[in-house]
Amino acid sequence: MSQRVFVTGIGIISGIGNNVDETLQSIKQKKSGVTDIKYLQTIHKGVIPVSEVKLSEDELIEMSGLDKNEPFTRSTLMGVIAAAEAVKNAQIDDVKEYKTGLISGTTVGGMDKSELFYKDLLETTNHIEYIETHDCGDSTERIADYIGVKDFVSTTSTACSSAANSMILGSRMIKNGLLDRVIAGGIESLTRYHINGFNTLMILDKELCKPFDENRSGLNLGEGAAFLVLESEELVKKTGKKVLAELTGYGNSCEAFHQTASTPEGKGAYAAMKEALDRSGLKPEQIDYINAHGTGTDNNDLSEGRAIENLFGPNPPKISSTKAYTGHTTSAAGGVEAVISVLAIQNNMIFPNLNFKNQMKELSFKPVTELLENVKVDHVLSNSFGFAGNNSALIFSRY
Amino acid sequence: MEVYIKGIGNISPQNTINSSIFLDEVVGHDTDFLSCIEPNYKEFINPIQLRRMSKLIKMGISASKICLKDAGIENPGAIITGTGLGLVGDTEKFLNQMLDNNEEFLAPTAFIQSTHNTISGQVAIALKCFNYNNTYSHRGFSFESALLDGMLLIKDKDAENVLIGGFDEITPEHHSIIKKTRWVKNETIKSLELLDHKTQGTIVGESVTFFSITGKKDENTYARIKNIKTVYKPESNEEIELKIDRFLAENSLTKDDIDLVVLGLNGNIDTDDVYYHLADNYFNTNYAYFKHLCGDYHTAGSFAVWFAANTIKHQRVPEITRYRKENFIEKPIKNVLVYNHFREVDHSIFLLTQ
Numbered sequence: 001m002s003q004r005v006f007v008t009g010i011g012i013i014s015g016i017g018n019n020v021d022e023t024l025q026s027i028k029q030k031k032s033g034v035t036d037i038k039y040l041q042t043i044h045k046g047v048i049p050v051s052e053v054k055l056s057e058d059e060l061i062e063m064s065g066l067d068k069n070e071p072f073t074r075s076t077l078m079g080v081i082a083a084a085e086a087v088k089n090a091q092i093d094d095v096k097e098y099k100t101g102l103i104s105g106t107t108v109g110g111m112d113k114s115e116l117f118y119k120d121l122l123e124t125t126n127h128i129e130y131i132e133t134h135d136c137g138d139s140t141e142r143i144a145d146y147i148g149v150k151d152f153v154s155t156t157s158t159a160c161s162s163a164a165n166s167m168i169l170g171s172r173m174i175k176n177g178l179l180d181r182v183i184a185g186g187i188e189s190l191t192r193y194h195i196n197g198f199n200t201l202m203i204l205d206k207e208l209c210k211p212f213d214e215n216r217s218g219l220n221l222g223e224g225a226a227f228l229v230l231e232s233e234e235l236v237k238k239t240g241k242k243v244l245a246e247l248t249g250y251g252n253s254c255e256a257f258h259q260t261a262s263t264p265e266g267k268g269a270y271a272a273m274k275e276a277l278d279r280s281g282l283k284p285e286q287i288d289y290i291n292a293h294g295t296g297t298d299n300n301d302l303s304e305g306r307a308i309e310n311l312f313g314p315n316p317p318k319i320s321s322t323k324a325y326t327g328h329t330t331s332a333a334g335g336v337e338a339v340i341s342v343l344a345i346q347n348n349m350i351f352p353n354l355n356f357k358n359q360m361k362e363l364s365f366k367p368v369t370e371l372l373e374n375v376k377v378d379h380v381l382s383n384s385f386g387f388a389g390n391n392s393a394l395i396f397s398r399y
Numbered sequence: 400m401e402v403y404i405k406g407i408g409n410i411s412p413q414n415t416i417n418s419s420i421f422l423d424e425v426v427g428h429d430t431d432f433l434s435c436i437e438p439n440y441k442e443f444i445n446p447i448q449l450r451r452m453s454k455l456i457k458m459g460i461s462a463s464k465i466c467l468k469d470a471g472i473e474n475p476g477a478i479i480t481g482t483g484l485g486l487v488g489d490t491e492k493f494l495n496q497m498l499d500n501n502e503e504f505l506a507p508t509a510f511i512q513s514t515h516n517t518i519s520g521q522v523a524i525a526l527k528c529f530n531y532n533n534t535y536s537h538r539g540f541s542f543e544s545a546l547l548d549g550m551l552l553i554k555d556k557d558a559e560n561v562l563i564g565g566f567d568e569i570t571p572e573h574h575s576i577i578k579k580t581r582w583v584k585n586e587t588i589k590s591l592e593l594l595d596h597k598t599q600g601t602i603v604g605e606s607v608t609f610f611s612i613t614g615k616k617d618e619n620t621y622a623r624i625k626n627i628k629t630v631y632k633p634e635s636n637e638e639i640e641l642k643i644d645r646f647l648a649e650n651s652l653t654k655d656d657i658d659l660v661v662l663g664l665n666g667n668i669d670t671d672d673v674y675y676h677l678a679d680n681y682f683n684t685n686y687a688y689f690k691h692l693c694g695d696y697h698t699a700g701s702f703a704v705w706f707a708a709n710t711i712k713h714q715r716v717p718e719i720t721r722y723r724k725e726n727f728i729e730k731p732i733k734n735v736l737v738y739n740h741f742r743e744v745d746h747s748i749f750l751l752t753q
Contacts, residue, residue, distance in 0.1 A: 042502060043501060043502045043503070044502065106536075107514055107515060107516075109536075114494070115494060115497070115498070118494060118495075118498060119498060121576050121579070122572070122575065122576060125579055128579045128580065131576055131577060131579065131580055132580065134484075135483060135484055135536065135538060135697075136485075136515065136536035136537065137483070137536065137537040137538035137540070137541075137745075138538075140537060141538070141631075141744065144631070145632075150631055150632065151631075152629065152631070153537065153540065153629075153631050154535055154537045154540055154544040154629075155535060155536050155537035155540075155541075155544075156533065156534065156535055156536075157482075157485070157514070157515035157516060157534050157535065157536035158515075158516045158519075158532075158533060158534050159514045159516055165533055169533075169544075169548060172548075172551050172555065173551070175555075176551060176554065176555070192497060192502060193493070193494060193497065193510075194510075196493075196497050196502050196505055196510070197493065197505075197507065197510035197511075197513075199505075200505045200506060200507035200510060201507050201510075201511070252531050252532065252533065253529055253530070253531070253532070254478070254519075254520065254523040254528065254529055254530065254531070254532035255529065256520075256523040256524045256526070256527055256528055256529050257524065258524070259511050259512070259517065259520060259521070259524075260511050267529070268529070271529060386516065387511070387514050387516065387517075387520070388514060388516040388517060388519065388520025388521070388523075388532075389520050389523060389524070389532070390516055390519075390520065390532055390533070390534075
């Protein structure tokens with residue numbers, strides 16, 4: 001358990017861009033991906049705004065070079081694009097050269113096709129090729145085959161902390177010498193299933209979401225995929241590869257409170273962040289930037305904000321939620337925000353929390369609202385909290 | 400990596416709830432698929448909560464409590480589950496409501512309960528367990544990933560003991576769908592005659608199986624899980640042999656040290672070949688199989704580990720589970736290897752020892 005774990009590649013596709021460069025440009029230009037629904041067929045079109053990847057499935061297939069006659073879900077298509085970018089970014093030519101794993105996170109899985117064809121699957125023999133794309137493992141295996149991973153594949157499914165938990169397992173497998181490198185992250189495509197599910201919980205904002213704002217009224221859902229290439233210290237030394245950041249800490253804690261809500265004081269959020277700090281050996285004041293979970297719901301932003309105050313004191317590090325850019329990409333969120341955290345370190349930037357106007361009366365701090373350039377960003381804390389009380393936190397550090 | 404199994408809670412299509420007995424009476428099923436024999440939930444869950452829970456949540460909480468009681472542990476150091484399809488019943492309920500009502504007039508309960516981490520979260524709530532919590536959903540590696548994660552937590556001293564669960568459920572509606580694939584038999588058979596039907600497909604089952612694993616051995620230990628390995632898409636039987644060879648060597652054993660091989664035979668003539676191959680050409684020992692007892696499903700590996708651990712604890716391979724029984728030789732059971740694959744894609748190997 002002594003090996004350090006380094007990030008050597010990143011890849012992302014979301015509502016604000018189809019790759020890392022486009023993502024950074026959108027963030028710098030304060031360009032949100034949240035708009036009216038265009039691609040998903042739902043009665044909520046024009047009513048509930050979301051952040052869709054701005055490509056049809058035909059366009060995604062063309063971009064990936066996959067066979068259009070094969071049954072691919074939207075999750076898989078986004079996943080192969082982001083994972084391939086991460087592998088390329090890490091300058092990996094032959095994935096099989098070293099022991100490599102793929103750990104992806106998803107909860108919705110292939111539901112986009114299941115909900116489209118469900119009655120057919122029940123009543124006819126049409127579209128039965130989509131029976132086997134329903135489960136969470138389908139996209140992971142198709143991504144593994146696309147990029148050539150053979151040594152280990154797995155899929156985490158802890159709702160909105162799935163991608164963060166993928167990186168945690170990946171990091172631990174590297175530290176234990178089970179794998180030399182892991183491509184870890186998550187994917188989620190928008191579906192009617194979870195838009196309607198979140199809608200029944202009455203936590204969707206019909207306007208643009210306002211994380212950490214006194215008048216926030218819910219979240220905007222989003223979709224996307226993001227992967228990081230994690231490599232062992234030994235392998236990085238051997239190949240002399242450029243390191244983008246180091247994964248210095250992680251924490252995972254269960255709130256054990258309620259299936260879909262967190263305690264007002266954010267007990268689980270506190271425990272996950274504290275564990276990540278303890279593992280990294282960093283003091284709270286060494287964290288330069290917190291990329292918060294910050295969904296924009298009453299419940300999350302209050303409990304996360306209080307947990308941050310309890311851990312960091314009344315003057316916490318600079319904080320923003322980037323969910324007003326990407327929407328809440330649920331299982332992919334931990335990956336999307338890990339990529340954004342690495343970009344913050346690489347570019348010495350702290351990214352704004354869009355749509356913020358009024359400070360929450362319960363909290364002592366307000367989020368960063370303008371792009372900060374040429375600032376010291378050596379250590380970034382990234383939070384991901386999910387249904388069922390699954391809270392995780394990651395710390396990325398400059399190497 | 401090795402850990403010890405200190406307690407088990409297994410709700411399955413067999414009488415497995417009482418941990419002290421081991422397949423004394425076997426239940427044959429002659430239905431389309433194998434359903435669990437459910438416990439009296441009132442022993443484990445208060446009646447008010449019980450009313451709100453779907454079947455799989457009830458089974459999950461009950462099995463976890465049976466397991467922890469068996470292990471003598473009140474609050475585990477971590478809770479990790481694996482499931483191939485998650486809460487199928489709740490998913491169907493919300494999906495059908497949504498499709499039938501054109502996305503209107505929906506109630507949140509089924510949606511809330513339909514995420515795959517519902518069981519690990521609900522068990523944590525029931526136990527007030529704030530520790531590490533995770534859920535894996537990856538086909539034939541779902542339970543295997545959960546177990547690997549738990550073994551790493553113990554090795555790294557992140558937890559003293561870990562509650563690991565594998566669960567999957569089969570519903571009539573889901574069965575009617577997967578029956579359209581080549582993985583499920585068209586004909587209804589008697590479960591105990593699974594291997595006599597040389598046809599395409601298998602019979603589908605379900606179970607909820609929890610294990611309490613620890614780093615320390617004591618008098619309650621069922622068996623030691625020495626190691627686990629997953630093999631993704633091996634290209635040939637030879638590659639599988641090679642992987643098993645290497646796996647055993649890493650654990651300072653050879654194939655001749657294995658007293659019992661538990662095979663995932665599921666009666667599908669398209670995909671059982673590798674099991675015949677290993678029994679005929681690779682190993683030379685005693686064999687057992689188990690899917691005629693529980694059916695096949697993504698987390699059948701959890702039932703296999705339950706079975707293997709009990710053969711070691713009871714020093715007995717029940718007659719009805721013996722494969723190639725004409726060659727069966729009575730001998731002490733020290734080293735048991737479980738080899739199972741899911742649709743020839745996800746192959747898993749477990750090594751259990753006394």
